[in-house]
Amino acid sequence: MKMLMKSLxxxxxxxxxxxxxxxxxxxxxxxxQDRGVLNCPxxxxxxxxxxxVDDKGNWKGIDIELCxxxxxxxxxxxxxxxxxxxxxxxxxxxxxxxDIDVVIKASGGTLSRDTELxxxxxxxxxxxxxxxxAHKELELSGVKDADGxxxxxxxxxxxxxxxxxxxxxxxxxxxxxxxxxxxxxESAYYSGRCDLYAQWGPVLAISRSVSxxxxxxxxLPDVLAVEPEVMIVRQGxxxxxxxxxWTLSVMLFAEQEGxxxxxxxxxxxxxxSVEVGKMLGVTAGMGKPLGLSDDWAYNVIKKxxxxxxxxxxxxxxxxxxxxxxxxxxLWNQGxxxxxxxxx
Amino acid sequence: MTTLISAQYKPTVWMKVQKNYFKNWRxxxxxxxxxxxxxxxxxxxxxxxxxxxxxxxxxxxTECYANGGACWSIIANRWRVILFxxxxxxxxxxxxxACFIVVATIAFSCFPVFWTVRRLSLIWLVGAASFFVIMKGxxxxxxxxxxxxxxxxxxxxxxxxxxxxxxxxxxxxxxxxRNSKLPVISKVTGVIIDTVRSLPLISILFTFALVLxxxxxxxxxxxxxxxxxAASALFFAAYQAEIIRGGMQGVPKGQEEAAQALGLGYYQxxxxxxxxxxxxxxxxxxINQFVTTFxxxxxxxxxxxxxxxxxxxxxxxxxxWNFAFxxxxxxxxxxxxxxxxxxxxxxxxxxxxxAN
Numbered sequence: 221m222k223m224l225m226k227s228l229x230x231x232x233x234x235x236x237x238x239x240x241x242x243x244x245x246x247x248x249x250x251x252x253q254d255r256g257v258l259n260c261p262x263x264x265x266x267x268x269x270x271x272x273v274d275d276k277g278n279w280k281g282i283d284i285e286l287c288x289x290x291x292x293x294x295x296x297x298x299x300x301x302x303x304x305x306x307x308x309x310x311x312x313x314x315x316x317x318x319d320i321d322v323v324i325k326a327s328g329g330t331l332s333r334d335t336e337l338x339x340x341x342x343x344x345x346x347x348x349x350x351x352x353x354a355h356k357e358l359e360l361s362g363v364k365d366a367d368g369x370x371x372x373x374x375x376x377x378x379x380x381x382x383x384x385x386x387x388x389x390x391x392x393x394x395x396x397x398x399x400x401x402x403x404x405x406e407s408a409y410y411s412g413r414c415d416l417y418a419q420w421g422p423v424l425a426i427s428r429s430v431s432x433x434x435x436x437x438x439x440l441p442d443v444l445a446v447e448p449e450v451m452i453v454r455q456g457x458x459x460x461x462x463x464x465x466w467t468l469s470v471m472l473f474a475e476q477e478g479x480x481x482x483x484x485x486x487x488x489x490x491x492x493s494v495e496v497g498k499m500l501g502v503t504a505g506m507g508k509p510l511g512l513s514d515d516w517a518y519n520v521i522k523k524x525x526x527x528x529x530x531x532x533x534x535x536x537x538x539x540x541x542x543x544x545x546x547x548x549x550l551w552n553q554g555x556x557x558x559x560x561x562x563x
Numbered sequence: 564m565t566t567l568i569s570a571q572y573k574p575t576v577w578m579k580v581q582k583n584y585f586k587n588w589r590x591x592x593x594x595x596x597x598x599x600x601x602x603x604x605x606x607x608x609x610x611x612x613x614x615x616x617x618x619x620x621x622x623x624x625t626e627c628y629a630n631g632g633a634c635w636s637i638i639a640n641r642w643r644v645i646l647f648x649x650x651x652x653x654x655x656x657x658x659x660x661a662c663f664i665v666v667a668t669i670a671f672s673c674f675p676v677f678w679t680v681r682r683l684s685l686i687w688l689v690g691a692a693s694f695f696v697i698m699k700g701x702x703x704x705x706x707x708x709x710x711x712x713x714x715x716x717x718x719x720x721x722x723x724x725x726x727x728x729x730x731x732x733x734x735x736x737x738x739x740x741r742n743s744k745l746p747v748i749s750k751v752t753g754v755i756i757d758t759v760r761s762l763p764l765i766s767i768l769f770t771f772a773l774v775l776x777x778x779x780x781x782x783x784x785x786x787x788x789x790x791x792x793a794a795s796a797l798f799f800a801a802y803q804a805e806i807i808r809g810g811m812q813g814v815p816k817g818q819e820e821a822a823q824a825l826g827l828g829y830y831q832x833x834x835x836x837x838x839x840x841x842x843x844x845x846x847x848x849x850i851n852q853f854v855t856t857f858x859x860x861x862x863x864x865x866x867x868x869x870x871x872x873x874x875x876x877x878x879x880x881x882x883x884w885n886f887a888f889x890x891x892x893x894x895x896x897x898x899x900x901x902x903x904x905x906x907x908x909x910x911x912x913x914x915x916x917x918a919n
Contacts, residue, residue, distance in 0.1 A: 264864040264873040266880025273644055273877040276652040277714075304711055305649070306867035313773045403888050430885045432628050540882030 242338065248453070248460035249511055252294055252321055259320045260287035261311055262303035268426045269535045269543075270326045271303075279303045282534035283324045286345060286451065286468070289524045290322065293467045293516045298523050312337055315454060322464060328447035338455045342464045344448035345527075347547040347556055349421040350382050352440045353428060358415060363442045367392040372414035375400040382445040383418045406431075418444065426541045446547075463510050466560075470499060470517040473559035474526035476550055481525045488518060495562045506562075527557070612893070624886050637887040638894050641878040645894065648714015648869035648877070654706065658717045661697045664690055665720045673909055675916075687728065694721070710788040714869030716898065722792055722860045722870065727853065729796035734803035739833065741808055759801035765865055767794045772866035791863055799856050806852060810845030811837055843917045850910030854903050871895060 252258050262279055266272035271281040288298035306314050311327065314320050316338075327333075328348065329341040352371070354360045363386070373379050375398035387394050397414055399405040406427055409417040419427070428437050451464050474480065477496055479487050484500065491497035498506055501515035508514070524530065528545075535543045549555025574582070584594040615632025620639035627634035638645075647655045668690030672683055698717060701707035713721070740752040759767070771794035776784045784790075814837055822832045842849070861872040869877070875895045879888040 263877075263880075264867050264869065265876030268880060268882060268885060272881045273649070274881070275640060275644065277644055277647060277649050278652075279649075302711070303649075304867065305869055305873070307865050309769075309865070310773060310867055317773070317776055426882060426885070430624065430882055432624075432886070 243454040243457035243460070245457055246459045246511065248321055248457045249294065249463065251318070256295065257300050257302045258287065258291040258294060258322075259302050259304055260284070260290075261314065261320050261323055261325045262305040263325075264305045264307050267326060269422055269539065269541055280534065282346070282530055283326060285524060285530035285534060286324050287322070289471060289520050289530070290451075290464060290467050292520045292523050293463060293470075293512060296513075296516075296519055312339075315339070315452065321453075321460075323452040326449055327452060329450040329452075333452065339452045340455050340461055342451040342453075342461065343468060344450050344557075345468055346422075346449040348447045348449055349547065350379055350418065350444040350447070351421045351424050352383075352442060352444065353409070353417045353419070353424050353437050354415060354440055355412070356436050356438050360438075360440060362440055363387075363416070364390050364392060366394065366416055368395075369415035370395045370397060370413070371416040371418055372397050372399065372405055372409045373418045374398070374402070374405055378445070378447075379418050379420070386442070386444045416440075420447070421546075422535065422543065425543050426535075429541050429543075459511060463512065466510060466517075467520060468527075469559045470520055471525075471527040471530070472550065472557055473499060473562065474517075474521050475528045476552070476559055479521060479526060480529055481522055484518065484521045499562050623883065627887070633890050633893070634887045635890060637879065637884045637890050641884060641891075642894075644715075644878040645871070645874050645891065646715045646717075648718065648874040649712050650714055650717070651706075651708060651712065654700075654708060657697045657700070657705065657708075658713075658715070661694045661717050662720060664694045664697065665717075665724055668694075669724070691724075691728070710786050713788070715874040716871055718868060719860050719871040722788075722795065722863060722868075723857050725789075725792040726795040726799050726856055726860075729792065730799035730803060730856075733796060733800035734807060735838070737800055737804035738807040738811065741804065742811060756801045756804055759797060760805070764795070764798050764859060764862055767798055768862060768866055770794070787866070788868070791866060791868070795856070795859070795863075799852070803849065803852050806845050806848045807841055809848070810841035810843070813844040814840045846910065846914055846917065850907060850913075853910075854906055857903060857906065858899065871898065 260283075262284070263271050267281070267283075269281055270283045271279060274280055284301075284303060287303070288301050291301040292298050304314070304320055306320070308325075311320075311323050311325055312333075315323050323339075326346075326348070329344070333339050334341065352363055354366065358366070358369075360366055371383060371394045373383055373396055380396070380398060383394065383396065394416070397408060399408055402423075406417070408414055410431060417424070417427075424439060428434050428439065431437065451468070453461050453464060473495075474484075477492070479496065479500075487496060488500040488502060491500060491502050494503075497503050500518045500521075501507070501513075504514055506512075506514050507516055510516075525533075527550075528536075531545065531548070532538045535541050536545070545553065545555060547556050549557065551558045585591040611632045613632075615630050616635055617627045617630045617632065618635050618639070619626070620636055622634070622636040624634070627636065643652070643655060647658045650658045668686055671677055671686050671690075677683055677686060696702060697705070698713060698721070699708060699710070737752055737756060741749050741756065743749045743752070768791055771790045772787055775790060818836055818840075819832055822836045827835070860870055863870055864873040864876075872895060875891045879885060879891045
């Protein structure tokens, strides 16, 4: 299969983008099981809250936790993960060439990624919004009040387009200052060069929380754009996508049912419902359709945790960022996340 | 025997200063201005970096913001991430040992005593082998640490040394081929060199790291790290070849003709007459290229390696320390400075030595 893909890529003469990455049904699971480790992308550096390095050089963050969850489902333990540090530009060729098995790298689902690049997506595990932060002393209640102001935006990113179309829509004019480097961009805003700062929501919230004086800044309620972050795999291997989707679904289901890594043993001994019993492998049937063992979901909850636990460790109250779940909460708490039904 | 009075005359330091900086009111004014600017810069760095700085390893951003100056606490807490990247925590002594091995190997090969082909190759064989064994492990009871986990200073040094070790012989070969009297060979070599030189290093790295695996058969693909070193060596060699060729053109034609008349063969002419003088002519530019190459190792982050600069990004890239990136860049700059400064001082030493 790999050979075929290589010759395809060569014969088209465009080795990267256009060589559609086809995988065969069941191929990825078999490759991962034979190899004994799951390869996931990291960063050459860090991406706050999603993939960062602790004092001992170990990876942490919500993208990393999800990778460990998939590794636990497939191979039985979170340690059976290899995080390959790759740049943003490198994630697609790396997935196509099989260097990594899944892209979990704060990446949104887009039309071209789905079609031209030949990938398919899991359900969304995080809903990223583009928002705007302002100096509190300006006493703005929304972006509308900022007519004529100056806004700092990351150069070359989608925020540039989102800000200009949003400004057109609400009929105000903003002077933009576009800066590529994040540190430079943020010092420009905090030093007062700009009145506003537009950025992807989580980055904005994190930036505010670690700034010199968080209370001097407010994040305005306007939502300029929404980007659902998804896990991305090669097209053609539906079994692998099912495994990824059900790993996420099980973590959400566990949160919904109040099952976490601490009480999972008690829940298994005494399942409160038929669905929970099936999920935790008390009754058979959870593993076989996916090509896994029946206790895979139990292992994920036991060794990694439910969704709220990994969110809390990476971005929420146990992390330095103290972020709210916001839209990334379960359906019954005002969010947009939901598990599928275990029948 | 009498000494001349003028020979006994020794100007005091103050007189020298007066003569050099305050000769007339214009130079005095300019000097004062320069000293004021310089003094201001030095003062603000000292003020930020030492006087108002926080050194305690337990301090976090509240204390650091309160003191107003640099927050060296981040270095105290995160230096291992900066120096070793993702190398397993308990094995990091191996990474530091490997760094010392590289530095020692370079230092040894800088002494003129070791400048014979046999001695140099022996040193480098031993140095490279022990570096590799210590870093990678898998033998002598050392646990296996694969190349993706290498990081920080050791990786930067490894890439630099690998680039130079492969690139330097390649550069000499390219320079000689380009000077060949057979037009086909010299033209083809010229095209190769000019092609490589007209491409940005980033695109070459990207091609070798990501595109090559699609094109080569599996057995030739190899580890990504070695492909990247090969790419960087090719780039280095193309530039260095032109520098060496420039040096060779500076050797008067009569010398080679004289050597030919004396009956020396090609190999002897090249190694005894042409190359030594070419190196002497080209030395400043060659050292320059070494320095540039050392700095350019940081470009490998683009293909996902955790070299010094990427580890530095990871060191401040966490919620706790995100505010203290300037301090980390200072620390990394100091490391780069130490290596590059040593390199250029050594270049100056060589120039003095060859001048005699």
